[in-house]
Amino acid sequence: MAPVTQQQSAMDDTYHLLYWPGIPGRGEHIRLVLEEAGAKYTDSAFAGGGIDEVLAFVQAKVPDDGINPQPFAPPILKHKDLVISQTPNILQYLGTRLGLVPNADNDPNSVFKVNALALTALDGLSNEPHDCHHPVATGLYYEDQKEESKRRSEDYVKNRLPKFLSHFERVLGSQWSGSGPWLSGSALSYADLVVFQCVDGVKFMFPKAMARLEREGKHAKVFALHKAVSERPRIKAYLESPRRQKYSLGIYRYYEELDNET
Amino acid sequence: MAPVTQQQSAMDDTYHLLYWPGIPGRGEHIRLVLEEAGAKYTDSAFAGGGIDEVLAFVQAKVPDDGINPQPFAPPILKHKDLVISQTPNILQYLGTRLGLVPNADNDPNSVFKVNALALTALDGLSNEPHDCHHPVATGLYYEDQKEESKRRSEDYVKNRLPKFLSHFERVLGSQWSGSGPWLSGSALSYADLVVFQCVDGVKFMFPKAMARLEREGKHAKVFALHKAVSERPRIKAYLESPRRQKYSLGIYRYYEELDNET
Structure with a gap:
């Protein structure tokens, strides 16, 4: 599914990927999961002003939201109230939600x-x-x-x-x-x-x-x-x-x- | 709690850490979690023949058990039937089980x-x-x-x-x-x-x-x-x-x- 172009309200189910424009990079792993699952998502790499949002995190200018620790670096995933970073961490979050962990119902491990x-x-x-x-x-x-x-x-x-x-x-x-x-x-x-x-x-x-x-x-x-x-x-x-x-x-x-x- | 010295049966609740002897290394993160939680565990670094078990994994000589993918490198954690590798992965497994993820009941994220x-x-x-x-x-x-x-x-x-x-x-x-x-x-x-x-x-x-x-x-x-x-x-x-x-x-x-x- 194509990334949605409009920024959605924080509480809907759209995933928001924040990553550098111009390179596939570590963000690519996350895009592949979202694409395979047909999930609705936005991608800062293709959004006007997207790089400013990434830079605000990297330069520690994003205000403390009181509910998440600040990310160190992109990729960053925003989903509802949650803001998480670290590629394998985001992959795990998405993978468990989007049905990309086979056999999870039978074996929680x-x-x-x-x-x-x-x-x-x-x-x-x-x-x-x-x-x-x-x-x-x-x-x-x-x-x-x-x-x-x-x-x-x-x-x-x-x-x-x-x-x-x-x-x-x-x-x-x-x-x-x-x-x-x-x-x-x-x-x-x-x-x-x-x-x-x-x-x-x-x-x-x-x-x-x-x-x-x-x-x-x-x-x-x-x-x-x-x-x-x-x-x-x-x-x-x-x-x-x-x-x-x-x-x-x-x-x-x-x-x-x-x-x-x- | 001190590591238990006897190898326990695979189905009891003892954790088994497999790691190189002689250095704290990446295994140390896992030891600290087990020690803080007071968990019962064995540690190959202090077991006679422990290094052979680590080497068997590293040299791909451990037989396929049919229920786990083979680990690439130590640290390796064995718990009941489960064999997992990768430091942050083991930490997450233990952390969720041993009460080292605060607020997990209120916020699954x-x-x-x-x-x-x-x-x-x-x-x-x-x-x-x-x-x-x-x-x-x-x-x-x-x-x-x-x-x-x-x-x-x-x-x-x-x-x-x-x-x-x-x-x-x-x-x-x-x-x-x-x-x-x-x-x-x-x-x-x-x-x-x-x-x-x-x-x-x-x-x-x-x-x-x-x-x-x-x-x-x-x-x-x-x-x-x-x-x-x-x-x-x-x-x-x-x-x-x-x-x-x-x-x-x-x-x-x-x-x-x-x-x-x-």
Whole structure:
């Protein structure tokens, strides 16, 4: 469902995503959950003045509302009276509400199993790729840490990336996962959407290495999950829409000199 | 309560923490929650053969149990039939069960507010300090990335550390936090224990910078929280016990050459 364009009253059921414009970034994980669920939401990345609302939070200028702790950084989700931050936290909140935690009714611990997978994907396939182009300092330009970025990227592609892909391949081959394309049994979970976005981003960032890994076939289930998510009707429509932003200078960046094959 | 020494049957209510021996590390956040709650638990760090159980998970040798996805890395928590990983995930599981999410009965969203704070502390005051001595690669020795570590540590102490401390100072001064020493209103939450451990570790790692920051008084509420947690009767007894391990070559390390004051 398209983001609603009018800001709704605080008490209706619309979700409000606050995130930087111009990059998919960490906000993208949240967009995918909202889109897959067909939820009604607004997105500051496409709203006039949206960036001011994000900046007000980041610069600690948002007045104390008395009912929420202040967020440290975007993404931020507003829903009715609630204001929460931290990507895995928002994903869990939305995932439990929007039916993206399979088997939750039978097993109240399902959410902790899905959450562990989402956290692991974010650690190894989002935060670590980000640090590949910012190994010395987040606040410095890439150009000021190019040599260190090269070393870090080589290590990432050689050691870390296959380790994380192997982990998800193993989970996808487990009895808990079952025979379908999804991590958690027969139904899609929000962890599948996270792994999709992570694999998609790493493919953009390290196309040579990911093409080699795909050819080698050791992580076939992970690449099949990526494809299966991209074919979900609502996700497919979203990916083809202008709401799906291009990768640029966010988490996943393409620098030819970092794109090593080994 | 002291860890129980005998492995209990899988169906009793004992919690089983699996973590590396010899360092407090990420496992320490979980120990503090279990100790504050007076929960019955075992700790592989103190068990004969405990390291083999951790290694079996890390080396993907643990048989598929059919009901849990495999963990990527320790800390791992076993409780009855459940096996979960990821520090913030385990903390949330234990925190909700052990009464360390204040106001949870009145506001089911309380856990998401506490979780955001725990995740932010782990990001900025645990993962980022770790990367100070491993900026290029987790798999390389510190000695092979000393120059980069120096640059990263300078940036961390100058820019990142005060930014995260200021965030928690602001939350502690909010109406949501109230007048006591705790983040979330009148009662201790597991996020307080996380912030305690993070501040404690960063004090060990960057004693000069932390002494200066404490003197300057801009983050007085954060330092007061650290002190208040250390004075909780069960935490105090724990910190004085042999179960509290010394910092060594884990997340928080002391290298004189990284201990800059500015």
